[in-house]
Structures are given as C-alpha cells and as structure tokens.
Amino acid sequence: MAEVTLTIDGQQVKVPKGTTILQAARQVGREIPTLCYLEGINAIGSCRVCLVEVQGAKTLMPACVTEVAEGMTVLTNSPAARRARQLNLELILSDHPDECTTCPRNQSCELQALAEKMNIREVRFRGPRPNYALDASSPSIVRDPNKCILCRRCVAVCEQVQGVGAVVPLERGYRTTIGPAFHEPLLEAACVLCGQCVVACPVGALYERDYTEEVWAALADPNRHVVVQTAPAVRVAIGEEFGLPPGAVTTGKLVAALRRLGFDRVFDTNFTADLTIIEEGSELLHRLQNGGPLPMFTSCSPGWIKYMEHFYPELIEHISTCKSPQQMFGALAKTYYPQQAGIDPAAVTVVSIMPCTAKKYEAQRPEMNSSGFQDVDYVLTTRELARMIKTAGLDFASLPEEEYDDPLGISTGAGAIFGTTGGVMEAAVRTVYEIVTKNELPGLDLLPVRGLEGVKEATVTIGDTTLKVAVAHGLANARKVVERVLNKEADYHFIEIMCCPGGCIGGGGQPITRLDDAKQKRMEGIYQVDRDLPIRKSHENPAVQKLYEDFLKEPLGHKSHELLHTTYKVRSRFGSVMEHV
Amino acid sequence: MSKSVGLQEEVWPELERIIQEHRGDRSALIQVLHRCQELVGYLPREVQVKIAEGLEVSLGEVYGVVSFYSLFSTKPRGKYRISVCKGTACYVRGSMEVLERLEKELGIKAGDSTDDGLFSLEVVRCLGACGLSPVMTINDNTYGLVKPDAIPQILRAYRAAGVA
Ligand code: SF4
Ligand code: SF4
Ligand code: SF4
Ligand code: FES
Ligand code: FES
Numbered sequence: 001m002a003e004v005t006l007t008i009d010g011q012q013v014k015v016p017k018g019t020t021i022l023q024a025a026r027q028v029g030r031e032i033p034t035l036c037y038l039e040g041i042n043a044i045g046s047c048r049v050c051l052v053e054v055q056g057a058k059t060l061m062p063a064c065v066t067e068v069a070e071g072m073t074v075l076t077n078s079p080a081a082r083r084a085r086q087l088n089l090e091l092i093l094s095d096h097p098d099e100c101t102t103c104p105r106n107q108s109c110e111l112q113a114l115a116e117k118m119n120i121r122e123v124r125f126r127g128p129r130p131n132y133a134l135d136a137s138s139p140s141i142v143r144d145p146n147k148c149i150l151c152r153r154c155v156a157v158c159e160q161v162q163g164v165g166a167v168v169p170l171e172r173g174y175r176t177t178i179g180p181a182f183h184e185p186l187l188e189a190a191c192v193l194c195g196q197c198v199v200a201c202p203v204g205a206l207y208e209r210d211y212t213e214e215v216w217a218a219l220a221d222p223n224r225h226v227v228v229q230t231a232p233a234v235r236v237a238i239g240e241e242f243g244l245p246p247g248a249v250t251t252g253k254l255v256a257a258l259r260r261l262g263f264d265r266v267f268d269t270n271f272t273a274d275l276t277i278i279e280e281g282s283e284l285l286h287r288l289q290n291g292g293p294l295p296m297f298t299s300c301s302p303g304w305i306k307y308m309e310h311f312y313p314e315l316i317e318h319i320s321t322c323k324s325p326q327q328m329f330g331a332l333a334k335t336y337y338p339q340q341a342g343i344d345p346a347a348v349t350v351v352s353i354m355p356c357t358a359k360k361y362e363a364q365r366p367e368m369n370s371s372g373f374q375d376v377d378y379v380l381t382t383r384e385l386a387r388m389i390k391t392a393g394l395d396f397a398s399l400p401e402e403e404y405d406d407p408l409g410i411s412t413g414a415g416a417i418f419g420t421t422g423g424v425m426e427a428a429v430r431t432v433y434e435i436v437t438k439n440e441l442p443g444l445d446l447l448p449v450r451g452l453e454g455v456k457e458a459t460v461t462i463g464d465t466t467l468k469v470a471v472a473h474g475l476a477n478a479r480k481v482v483e484r485v486l487n488k489e490a491d492y493h494f495i496e497i498m499c500c501p502g503g504c505i506g507g508g509g510q511p512i513t514r515l516d517d518a519k520q521k522r523m524e525g526i527y528q529v530d531r532d533l534p535i536r537k538s539h540e541n542p543a544v545q546k547l548y549e550d551f552l553k554e555p556l557g558h559k560s561h562e563l564l565h566t567t568y569k570v571r572s573r574f575g576s577v578m579e580h581v
Numbered sequence: 582m583s584k585s586v587g588l589q590e591e592v593w594p595e596l597e598r599i600i601q602e603h604r605g606d607r608s609a610l611i612q613v614l615h616r617c618q619e620l621v622g623y624l625p626r627e628v629q630v631k632i633a634e635g636l637e638v639s640l641g642e643v644y645g646v647v648s649f650y651s652l653f654s655t656k657p658r659g660k661y662r663i664s665v666c667k668g669t670a671c672y673v674r675g676s677m678e679v680l681e682r683l684e685k686e687l688g689i690k691a692g693d694s695t696d697d698g699l700f701s702l703e704v705v706r707c708l709g710a711c712g713l714s715p716v717m718t719i720n721d722n723t724y725g726l727v728k729p730d731a732i733p734q735i736l737r738a739y740r741a742a743g744v745a
Pocket of ligand 4: 034036045047050063065
C-alpha cells in the first residue's frame with residue numbers, strides 16, 4: 001500500500017495512504033480529543049472537538065475525517081487548535097444540563113471526561129436548556145433527549161451494525177432530536193431493545209432502565225427467597241468496572257459478591273444453557289427426522305427474536321421454540337427448585353444478571369409466566385450489578401473465589417461458551433454428535449465457528465448426516481443470512497444468531513469501554529472458562545441429568561413444552577402502532 | 582392495515598402507482614414524498630409507511646426527511662394557510678411577534694392546524710417582499726407591514742368567510 005510521510009508536532013511519521021490525522025497522531029503518541037467519532041462506525045466530522053492546525057490550510061481541520069497528505073505538517077496542540085476545541089466544547093456544554101452528579105453516566109461520560117481533559121472551568125455561553133420528556137416507555141432503555149449532543153453514534157450503530165434504523169435524526173436546526181419516527185416512544189417503534197445504541201452513546205442520553213432499587217427492596221424483605229442467575233458473559237466483563245482488564249475471569253468473585261449482597265441462592269444461567277442444548281439439540285434432530293421446517297434458527301437472544309418478529313415474521317416457524325436460558329431458568333426456579341428445596345414458590349423472587357437490555361423486555365413478555373408467576377422478576381445488566389456492588393462497599397477485586405449453589409448452579413464448558421458468538425453452535429454440536437453417533441466426539445473445539453468474523457460457516461459430519469451450519473452476530477450480519485434463507489440460496493440445517501456484535505460479550509448491558517480489543521479479550525476469557533471446567537458437554541451435566549430424572553422426564557416431553565418452550569408474535573417493521581395487522 | 586379517517590379511499594390506487602414507479606429506489610424518496618403530498622395534501626403516517634415499504638427504507642428515514650423539510654406536512658393543512666416570513670428582514674422587523682400573536686389567537690403552534698380545519702400556520706423563508714416586512718400570507722393574499730395588533734381583525738374576516 002502506498003505510504004505518506006508527514007510531520008505531526010515535529011515528529012515525522014509514515015502511514016498508509018488514507019489514514020486520518022487522528023489515527024496518524026496516535027502513532028506519535030498524541031491522543032486528539034473526539035466526541036462524535038466512533039471507530040469504524042461514525043465519522044461525520046460534526047462536533048469539531050478534534051480540530052487541529054494543518055500548515056497551509058485556511059481553516060483548522062477535523063482530525064477524525066481529514067486524511068493525511070504527503071508532506072503535511074500538523075500541529076495538534078497549537079494555541080489556535082486548543083482554543084477552537086475548547087470553544088466548540090463550551091458550545092456543546094452551553095445548553096447541556098448540569099446534572100453530572102445524578103447522571104447514570106457520571107464518571108463514564110465522554111463529555112464530562114473531555115471537559116476535564118480540556119480544563120474547562122467555566123462555560124461562557126448559556127443557551128436555553130432543552131426540556132424534552134424522558135422516554136421510559138420500554139422496560140429496557142431510557143432516552144433522555146435533554147442530554148443528547150446529537151453526535152449520531154446511536155443512529156450509525158442502529159443502522160449499520162444492527163440494520164434496524166429505529167432511531168434517526170428528527171426535525172432540524174435547534175429542534176433536532178434523535179429518536180424513533182414520529183417521536184413515538186421506543187417501545188412502539190420497531191426497535192429490538194438491544195442497547196447497542198446505549199453502549200455507543202458518549203453521554204447519559206441513552207441508558208438502561210434501572211431496577212436496582214426493586215432488587216434492594218426484595219433483598220431486604222425477610223419474606224422473599226431471592227435467587228439470582230448470572231449469564232455466561234457477565235463473569236468475563238464485570239471486572240472492568242473495578243479496574244480489571246477485559247476478559248479477566250471473575251466467576252468466583254462474582255459469586256462471592258452476590259452472596260454478600262444478600263441473595264439467598266446464587267445460581268448460574270450456564271446451567272440452563274446446558275439444558276437449552278438438550279432441548280434445542282433434540283428439537284433439531286426432530287426437525288431433521290420429520291421434514292423440518294429447516295433451517296432452524298437459535299432462539300436464545302431476545303433482541304434477535306424481536307427482530308424476526310418485526311422484520312421477518314414469515315420465518316417465525318424456523319426459530320427454535322426453546323425459551324432462552326434466562327427464561328428456562330426462571331420457569332424452573334419457580335417450579336422445580338422450590339419443590340426440591342421445600343419452599344413456597346410464591347415466596348421466590350428471581351433476579352437475573354445479564355449483559356443485555358433486551359432481556360429486561362423478554363422477562364416481561366406475557367408468555368413468560370409458565371410457572372404461574374412472572375418467571376423472572378428483575379433483570380439487571382452487568383453495569384447495574386456493578387453499581388450495587390459499589391454501593392455495598394465491596395472491594396470486588398479482592399473478594400475470595402466462591403462456588404455457585406446446587407443444583408441450578410452446576411454447569412459445563414458448553415454452557416459457558418453461550419456467552420460468545422459461535423458458542424451455542426459449538427455446544428450443540430458437542431452434544432448432538434454424541435447423541436446421534438453414541439461415540440465420543442474426537443476434538444471438542446469447533447474452530448470454524450469461533451472468532452469475530454460477521455458470518456461463519458461449518459460442515460459437520462455426524463454419522464451419515466452432513467450438517468451444514470452458519471453463525472452470525474450483529475443483526476446486519478444476521479440479515480444477510482436470513483435473506484439467503486428467504487431466497488432459498490442457502491442449504492443450512494442450523495443457524496446460530498446473536499443480536500449483538502460478538503454475541504453476549506458485546507451485549508448492550510456490558511461495561512462501556514472504548515478499548516479496541518475488549519471483545520476479543522472477553523471472548524478469550526469465555527473459552528478459558530470452558531477449558532478450565534472438568535465437564536465440557538451439556539449432556540454430561542449431572543444436575544441436568546437429575547433434572548430430567550426427577551422432574552422433566554424427557555427432552556421435548558410434556559413438562560418441557562409447558563415450561564421450556566414458547567411462541568412468537570407477528571409484529572410490523574413499522575412499529576407497533578400497526579401491530580394488529 | 583388501518584387507514585386514517587381523513588384520507589379518502591380514492592387516493593390509494595394513485596398513491597400505490599407513484600410508489601410502484603420507484604420500488605426499491607431510496608434515492609427517489611424526496612420526489613415520491615413531493616408527489617404524494619401533492620396528491621393527498623399532506624403526509625399522514627400511513628402514507629409514510631406505504632412509501633417506506635415501497636422504497637424499502639426504514640420509516641425513520643422517511644419521517645426524518647419529512648420532518649427536516651418544512652414544505653412537507655404531516656397534518657392536513659387548513660382551509661386558510663397562514664405563512665409568516667422568518668427571513669432576515671422580517672425577523673429583524675418583528676415577524677416573531679406577529680407569529681406569537683397568531684399562535685395565541687389561533688391556539689396552535691407553527692406547523693399545526695386548528696381543530697375546525699379552518700387555519701394552518703407555518704413559518705417560511707424570505708418571500709421576496711422584504712420592502713414590506715414583516716410579511717405574512719394567507720393563501721394567495723399577502724399582508725405587509727403587519728402589526729401584531731392587526732391580527733385579530735384579519736382573522737375575523739376569514740372566520741366569517743370560512744363558516745359562511
Ligand atoms: S451526560 Fe455527561 S456531562 Fe451530561 S450530565 Fe451526564 S455525566 Fe454530566
Ligand atoms: S436498542 Fe438496538 S434496535 Fe433499538 S434503537 Fe438501540 S440499537 Fe437500535
Ligand atoms: S443519543 Fe447519545 S449517541 Fe445518540 S446522538 Fe444523542 S448523544 Fe449521540
Ligand atoms: S470527533 Fe471529529 S468532528 Fe467530532
Ligand atoms: S425577509 Fe420576509 S420577505 Fe424577505
């Protein structure tokens with residue numbers, strides 16, 4: 001590739017043609033401030049906090065969108081550049097609410113951090129503050145347009161990464177806001193509530209609906225028996241909230257923290273991930289033997305489910321009827337568990353710790369009450385749990401390693417890898433292979449479905465069947481696969497889809513990070529959990545085996561259908577106002 | 582699919598035809614919006630949904646464009662369309678006080694229409710009559726050098742004609 005030589009702050013640097021000044025400056029150790037820019041997703045040059053001086057240019061240039069040129073001389077820290085950046089930041093702050101102390105993004109806000117970094121001690125201009133209503137229509141996400149700085153990172157993510165386009169710029173001039181068409185509430189839009197916009201937002205304009213107060217209240221109530229489940233992707237990410245690197249495996253500390261918060265039992269969603277493999281694997285075999293419908297799509301990602309309901313309702317019967325592991329857990333925690341433990345199911349409160357905002361919505365779907373109660377009472381994101389741990393004054397990093405409780409806390413490596421793209425597929429293959437062939441699977445690692453590539457494929461020979469599988473993550477990638485299925489261009493049998501890029505490790509409820517390799521590291525953490533577990537196949541989970549013996553009797557049996565399987569709705573891709581079609 | 586009460590059944594086939602001409606072509610969005618608005622008079626939600634469906638774009642993209650350009654309207658216009666100029670000359674010479682007074686007298690904001698369907702109110706750019714600023718128009722009539730206090734009387738005349 002052609003190279004360009006330029007000088008940045010007196011240092012010569014050689015970079016490939018097409019590099020931006022922002023990227024080139026990093027190579028000489030200069031971090032230019034940015035706000036509207038989001039690596040690989042949004043480069044629209046609108047906020048102007050990244051202005052730099054380019055010698056010979058008539059005006060200051062935005063570093064995030066200006067490409068380097070041969071012989072260019074750039075000053076990133078000249079008085080003119082510094083003043084202009086400061087001025088632009090002050091203008092952004094001029095109509096911004098002074099609410100840092102009560103803001104959900106206090107200390108994780110990029111605007112706040114920038115104001116500190118640029119040494120803003122006074123805002124010289126004061127415009128009229130906007131006064132928009134909060135949109136708290138959904139159980140997943142709250143929109144606060146008053147804090148929105150119109151950077152459009154959420155718009156770009158929703159459109160490009162998720163292919164949904166649920167939030168867009170509305171109106172113009174100083175009345176511009178970002179939101180669903182017709183200013184309708186998010187819950188009425190064709191939004192899948194994945195929260196990718198939340199993790200993209202630099203400020204507190206988008207955040208998870210917080211249920212920590214409800215959970216504290218349940219914990220304080222002596223009449224409630226409060227059990228908690230933890231999703232596979234939480235244990236490799238929550239450490240980031242306490243200064244540990246992404247991917248640090250903190251399973252034992254997580255359990256210890258939950259116990260200290262006062263949960264009566266600490267259980268694991270990985271247990272029901274194993275159970276999902278038994279049910280879903282059996283469903284796949286049933287479909288293979290009974291003429292379909294094939295391909296079968298996985299069903300553990302609620303954002304993906306809502307996406308199909310809105311955008312491809314004609315393919316609904318291709319989705320596995322299995323509930324997600326979170327919901328299987330909820331159903332069992334209020335039936336099987338109290339029966340085993342000899343307690344009143346009506347006294348059980350189920351809390352989930354999820355990397356996901358869509359799970360909050362899922363828990364409140366009217367179908368999710370097969371135990372006779374709402375199966376999962378409260379869903380907290382990784383971020384909310386971190387806040388509870390901080391509130392309780394626990395020093396997470398120095399907590400001891402503790403074990404999950406029996407029986408819903410026992411799990412295998414196959415359950416663990418549900419937390420990353422490709423994991424459900426790999427776990428399913430480990431089990432389906434052994435059920436069909438009755439032989440041990442030679443190597444457990446299904447490498448072609450691992451990694452962060454958007455769409456992955458594999459062919460697996462199981463006895464005399466050749467199983468063709470595909471894996472996609474991020475809904476824009478998912479859509480490519482779905483379109484091929486719809487147009488009969490693909491002959492897959494089984495397709496794993498996760499709504500969020502990277503799978504749950506990149507979920508909309510995870511710690512907010514701008515580290516490039518956070519997803520990769522969290523993924524490595526997940527595979528480390530798998531490698532370190534003594535049992536790595538779902539069907540060998542002794543607690544799952546006992547659950548079938550004592551309670552469910554058989555996969556796809558009567559009780560399974562009642563508690564572990566579900567149905568889907570037809571929705572409109574133009575929002576729920578049309579939902580009665 | 583439900584259709585709005587205000588929308589006449591007869592316009593749907595023609596609407597359908599316009600959209601079909603540009604099926605799957607997102608670059609034709611503004612043009613299609615124009616023609617549909619000419620046909621229907623405004624762009625209600627269900628028309629925008631049809632356009633989104635036909636051009637294969639999201640509803641957000643359609644509404645984003647509609648709400649960006651002031652010439653598009655999502656509400657039926659009144660029998661009498663009042664436009665207040667917000668061009669520089671008019672602005673400087675008090676067109677915003679004229680607008681405020683109109684909003685007060687009509688009980689609506691710019692961009693809206695009155696419940697009886699008689700008046701709609703909008704803000705426009707320079708009308709090319711700066712010498713007469715501040716300027717407003719009601720349908721084809723132009724009013725120059727408008728004083729806020731003259732508004733009630735002007736409206737009264739239209740009200741009388743409108744209900745007659
Ligand atoms: S969005 Fe950031 S700057 Fe604004 S109130 Fe919240 S923390 Fe403070
Ligand atoms: S939650 Fe997901 S689908 Fe909804 S607006 Fe945000 S990114 Fe788009
Ligand atoms: S909601 Fe957040 S991400 Fe979206 S435009 Fe506003 S500040 Fe940017
Ligand atoms: S970060 Fe460069 S213009 Fe916003
Ligand atoms: S500014 Fe109003 S007519 Fe020119």
